[in-house]
Amino acid sequence: MKYETEEEQVEAIKKWWKENGNSVLIGLTLGFGLLFGWRFWQGHVQTQAELASYAYEQVLNASRQSEANEALQNSTANSLKQLRDDHTGSAYTALASLLDAKQKKQAPAQESLDWVISHSELKELKDLARLHKARLLVAEKNFDVAKTLLAQLQNTVFKSLAEELQGDMLAAQGDKASAAESYDKALQSKHLQATHRSWIQQKRDALGVSEGIISAANVVPAATPAPEVPAATPVEKVTDKATQTQPATTSATVAESTAPLAAPVPISATPVKPQ
């Protein structure tokens, strides 16, 4: 378009403003409103996150105190409640609940862990809670529930810890061979920390199931450490079936060996008795 004079141009602008002025103003207001709203929201989110962080630090610090007094317990409980109410899915809350479970005994501890299992966003933290709970169940000898729980683990990376607990259960049930197998599987993980690894190894060694460590040919019959004649029972029987079921064949030597164990190993020149 061409305008002849300046007045015409001014007129045209005025007209345009009359038609579109409101929309422009509304647009501007909306734009600035959104901008400030967004910044306000960001600020709010940050403040909330910092509050959660602070509450979590409270719980973490409290868990490090050896002697918990009532005031501390109360403030910890408050922090935990605040986290659960305002930051339900956050890892802060899951970790705080795990820490809380450590401070408590059986039932309340399990409740705290259940909370993590049902609320945590990170499935790995859910798995840790399952493992912690299974550990408590094993101590209660509630093996079936523990096994169900271990079967629900999501991430295979925790398999080794589940195997350790399986080993503990089997050992408690007296199934030493299977327990050793479970411990051996647990020991295959490359993530085990050194102290923890040696602890599993100790539990495994205490079972006395030696196959697989020393070649099979080396597994030898056991004999009574009587001052005189050693008589035999195969090692596997001793370790597997524990003490109560001694074969009758040994009964004769058992009677003899009730003699004092002063020199349990036959070093003396006592003649070898025929069997």
Next chain:
Amino acid sequence: MLQNIRDKSQGWLAWVIVIFISIPFALWGIQSYLGGGGSVTVAEVNGVELDKNTYENAVQQQVYRFQSMMQGKFDITSLLPNLRQETLEQMINEAVLTQTVEAQGFRIGNALLQAQIQTNPQFQDNGRFSTDMYHAKVRSQQMSTPEYESRMRQQMMLNQLREGILSATALTETEQQTLQTLKNQQRLVSYLRVPESVATATAVSDEEIKAYYDANSADYATPEKVSIDYVLLSREKLAETIKEVKDDDLQVRYESQIDTYTTKPEWQARHILINIEDGDEAAALKKAESLIERLNKEEDFAALAEEFSADTGSAKKGGDLGWFEPGQMVKSFEDTVKTLKSGEISSPVKSQFGYHIIKLLDAKPETTKPFAEVKEELLKSHKKEEADSLFYGVSEDMANLAFEQPDSLASIAELQGIAQHSTELFAKNEQGEGILSTESIRKAAFSGQVLQEGRNSEVLVLENGDQLVLRIKDHEISQIQALEQVKAQITKQLKQEKIKQATETVGKEVLTALSSGAQQALLAQHQLNWSAPQWVNADDLALPSAVLKAAFKMGTPAAPNALYQGIALSDTEYAVIALLELKSEADEETTPKLKQDLEQQQRGLGSTEYQMLLSGLRQNADIKIYQQNLK
């Protein structure tokens, strides 16, 4: 109105505006040109790039840490690949964890950050946080404070996660009991050593040796070896070839660097400061003058300073300001000091602090090391610079000649600062001395280009930056050694095997005899004895470690039986172990030691959980590693 704007837009104002606007456009993106064109990515974690510079810095830091740990006694080259790999893994781990905690809404508020920084002993002076110290320490790590603080925040978030996991593990009471039982366990152990002497028929016949040699001759091959000629371009040698430099040139160099050889003047002075109160300059001046009068009557300057000086810091020391250099004091003060002789007292001098009365105690004039004294130093640095600038020229010539005349090193050897050497025969994987300690050199010597085609190698770079070109001198192919040469070795080996078999056989006979009852006769026949039974802990030193280790894996003997097991005691000896009894004394109360053990065990379990969590998170993440950018 619009006409006006149009008219004005032709004028100078419009140009100014246009220029102002164009500045940001002109400079936009300039940093990518200055910085040498963007960054290189070594890995990507969920689309977040890990930058090569950061990676190289981290590797460097690891190298420094390692070197200071080994005090430079260890050549790090062989470990470098591992170190690089490990550093990359760590960076990826950190990225994965950071992304996880950020997605989980982790955040470190200012209060937490502040507390962390203020309690760091590194930033404390006499047990209290010092801002100056903080800034200085952070600067010394080549970081700005905001950079440092954001890094701290990140570290603290990761710590929140780590500490949470590590502190949350608990052993149940059942487990604590097991732990205690196993820790305190003692075992009553005896063992029967089957010594080499039980082996009687250990003679090795020639047929046996021959048969073994024929079956295993490949084991007796000597490695392939080469020796090389090489020409070495070293900065040091190059510097030596630079002819004597004229004194005039050094003189010019001296004058251009005169500042480094000059020590600034220094003064030591006392002063008394009189404040100007309420702008009453005359009163202050009068007070100063009256003090000067008293000083002229031989009154002690230090005593008066202590009494009257408004500069309380120095007043305590009798007004002494210690030694200072030019520029440390206000200008009027310094100008006056320059005019004073030692021991002289000035008239009042005005500065923005008030009136000063100054007494110069001592002065050191400006000194400059004379040319003759620093000549050697200048010569050395001059030669080094010359050598550096020559180096690349010679290096280029060397590369060209090596390529153009691939059958000889002779013409390269004539270049300035190059010396020709040769080595003895060496194998590819035998780490030698000098240049042969570098793996890439040995690899090049065995490369197809050098070994098969007999050409010169490329230009190879040593760790210290020196460069060389090598070619083959001698080649010795792999040979199977004749039977005669290795007979002694084979005899020894076969004999050892026979002894081992003999001891094992006897040991197993003993084990069988335990059940058949023929044990005593067997022991007498071979003169074997059981060791006296001993109560031992799992970490006892009283028994051979192989015996102890096996004894603690043998389980529980069912009284009145004992458990037996045969093991190889050494390369030739055998042993039969008898486990007789075991006991575990429970501690009556929780000792601090026990508590510590428990704590350690719980954190150990936590640490395992943390490692697994990390590994699990890594599995979920999309990680790309750009091998080609890692070199």
